[in-house]
Amino acid sequence: MAILIVLFAVMTLLSSVFFTERNLQNLVMQTSVIAVLAVGQLLVIVTRGIDISVGSILGLSTITGGLAFGTAWGGSAVATILIMAGTGLAVGAVNGIAYVYGRMPNPLIITLATLGIARGLALIISGGDSVVGMPGLVVDLGSGLVGPVPWAGVFLLVVAGAASFLTRQTQWGAWIYAVGGNPEAAARVGMPVRRVLVSVYCLSGVCAGLAAVLVAGRTDSGFPQAGQLSELDAIAAVIIGGASILGGRGTVSGAVVGAFIIGTIRNGLNLLDVDPNWQLVTVGVVVALAVELDVIRAALERRFQAVQAGRGSAGASA
Amino acid sequence: MSAPFVLEARGVVKYFGAVCALDGAQLQLADGEILALLGDNGAGKSTLIKCLTGVHRPDAGEIRVDGARLTMKSAADARAAGIETVYQDLALFDNLSPTQNFFAGREQVSGARLLGRLAVLRKRSMHAETLVALDRLGVRIPQDAATVGLMSGGQRQGIAVARAAAFAGRVVILDEPTAALGLRESRAVLDIVKRLPEQGISVILISHNLDHVTEVADRAVVMRRGRVVGEAVPSDETHEQLVGLIVNG
Numbered sequence: 001m002a003i004l005i006v007l008f009a010v011m012t013l014l015s016s017v018f019f020t021e022r023n024l025q026n027l028v029m030q031t032s033v034i035a036v037l038a039v040g041q042l043l044v045i046v047t048r049g050i051d052i053s054v055g056s057i058l059g060l061s062t063i064t065g066g067l068a069f070g071t072a073w074g075g076s077a078v079a080t081i082l083i084m085a086g087t088g089l090a091v092g093a094v095n096g097i098a099y100v101y102g103r104m105p106n107p108l109i110i111t112l113a114t115l116g117i118a119r120g121l122a123l124i125i126s127g128g129d130s131v132v133g134m135p136g137l138v139v140d141l142g143s144g145l146v147g148p149v150p151w152a153g154v155f156l157l158v159v160a161g162a163a164s165f166l167t168r169q170t171q172w173g174a175w176i177y178a179v180g181g182n183p184e185a186a187a188r189v190g191m192p193v194r195r196v197l198v199s200v201y202c203l204s205g206v207c208a209g210l211a212a213v214l215v216a217g218r219t220d221s222g223f224p225q226a227g228q229l230s231e232l233d234a235i236a237a238v239i240i241g242g243a244s245i246l247g248g249r250g251t252v253s254g255a256v257v258g259a260f261i262i263g264t265i266r267n268g269l270n271l272l273d274v275d276p277n278w279q280l281v282t283v284g285v286v287v288a289l290a291v292e293l294d295v296i297r298a299a300l301e302r303r304f305q306a307v308q309a310g311r312g313s314a315g316a317s318a
Numbered sequence: 319m320s321a322p323f324v325l326e327a328r329g330v331v332k333y334f335g336a337v338c339a340l341d342g343a344q345l346q347l348a349d350g351e352i353l354a355l356l357g358d359n360g361a362g363k364s365t366l367i368k369c370l371t372g373v374h375r376p377d378a379g380e381i382r383v384d385g386a387r388l389t390m391k392s393a394a395d396a397r398a399a400g401i402e403t404v405y406q407d408l409a410l411f412d413n414l415s416p417t418q419n420f421f422a423g424r425e426q427v428s429g430a431r432l433l434g435r436l437a438v439l440r441k442r443s444m445h446a447e448t449l450v451a452l453d454r455l456g457v458r459i460p461q462d463a464a465t466v467g468l469m470s471g472g473q474r475q476g477i478a479v480a481r482a483a484a485f486a487g488r489v490v491i492l493d494e495p496t497a498a499l500g501l502r503e504s505r506a507v508l509d510i511v512k513r514l515p516e517q518g519i520s521v522i523l524i525s526h527n528l529d530h531v532t533e534v535a536d537r538a539v540v541m542r543r544g545r546v547v548g549e550a551v552p553s554d555e556t557h558e559q560l561v562g563l564i565v566n567g
Binding site for chain 2: 166169170171172173174175177178180181182184185186188189190191247248249301304305
């Protein structure tokens with residue numbers, strides 16, 4: 001959070017445009033997409049997993065939603081949103097079921113596979129062209145305002161609020177942290193480890209589908225390249241937000257703050273007229289640094305634990 | 319007619335391939351007793367414990383709980399019968415708080431019928447119960463420690479033992495509870511173990527440390543080559559006898 005405030009201060013000094021109502025609205029609209037993806041990614045990372053297919057799921061969902069809107073049975077806004085979320089759920093379920101019941105050694109390869117599959121399907125179904133036209137509600141969610149606040153920000157608050165409640169207050173939430181912290185012990189105390197794992201990949205997919213609603217709404221269209229490389233932003237947001245790639249640790253609010261840090265960096269580099277390709281480089285460097293910091297933190301914690309134990313037994317002779 | 323034993327193994331045989339790990343092992347645990355299980359490495363202690371806790375299924379012989387024969391298919395069956403095990407490798411969640419560890423897998427929730435796995439946690443109630451359970455056994459943990467990963471080995475073991483005691487109706491089995499601990503920490507854990515019978519819990523203690531056994535156990539049985547080869551009330555006088563049984567059978 002402190003980092004975010006410093007970033008805001010620095011950007012305000014560097015660019016006269018940054019702290020204007022219009023740019024901040026724009027920032028919230030862009031960042032809400034990253035943040036919704038990050039919320040889903042957080043659930044996966046808490047269980048020691050990773051889901052790199054979310055960008056492709058986002059792209060595919062904008063296409064299925066857009067095409068459904070053009071037909072009689074998918075004509076309503078609610079149906080379009082449900083179809084986008086459902087597309088995410090379907091791909092997420094494939095990820096989770098293949099990983100867990102296919103006994104794959106890690107989730108990286110299966111989500112790499114669906115990264116390719118979902119993007120390929122998006123291009124095939126759409127014929128490579130964008131699908132123009134989204135329901136009014138979707139357009140409002142992506143680009144509308146309530147007073148000065150973008151609907152996308154409200155949408156994000158609802159998604160993040162729900163996820164925060166689920167992770168902090170429910171039994172399922174307790175289990176995802178337990179499974180991420182010590183999978184063997186979780187199985188030993190009788191938690192349904194496999195079903196917990198499948199559930200987080202499903203929800204990550206749903207979040208990608210919901211992020212697709214915002215992207216499609218902002219552009220009033222579905223396009224097969226939507227969300228390309230946004231998995232990088234989502235993972236970066238989660239790790240910067242204090243989650244551990246080693247599992248068992250991280251909060252929804254942290255992931256949202258992390259998303260705003262990434263979003264502010266991207267927005268700031270845009271305003272400063274930096275070549276957009278450098279944004280990718282910057283986010284990549286930030287991810288690498290954040291992961292290394294996480295590893296160092298874990299090592300320091302182990303040392304602290306050893307010191308604690310040493311102090312405990314040293315006190316015996318006193 | 320005396321009361322039936324809380325937990326009893328009768329003629330338990332267990333083979334792993336051609337290797338005979340248990341060769342007709344007998345064990346009786348009386349109500350409120352702290353029983354030490356001694357033996358050299360490979361004597362069959364761990365295998366016997368795993369048969370008693372449903373991890374292994376005996377090839378022959380039977381397990382009885384409160385006098386009634388019990389066939390266990392999994393560790394969950396043993397837990398349901400009131401038998402909890404504290405393993406050497408702890409099985410705590412380092413990333414979670416003492417309370418979350420305490421109730422892991424059996425969280426107290428509201429609205430389970432309506433919400434299933436999304437039922438809401440009763441955090442305050444669980445926290446209060448954890449403090450009571452820890453206090454009852456004299457387990458002291460730092461107030462400010464958020465996760466057990468930041469606690470010392472003794473504190474962690476204290477939480478593991480207290481968790482087992484809180485959920486075991488009948489028996490807690492401790493596998494080398496002091497093996498990885500320093501002097502004062504072992505002391506604290508032994509004090510906790512001594513208090514378990516007050517709560518109506520019988521204890522089986524596996525340990526290599528005869529001093530610890532002498533201090534807390536009412537009775538010690540010695541295993542060798544898959545059989546129980548002798549027993550004694552552990553004391554300074556029987557120390558030599560027990561060592562002899564462990565080494566020579």
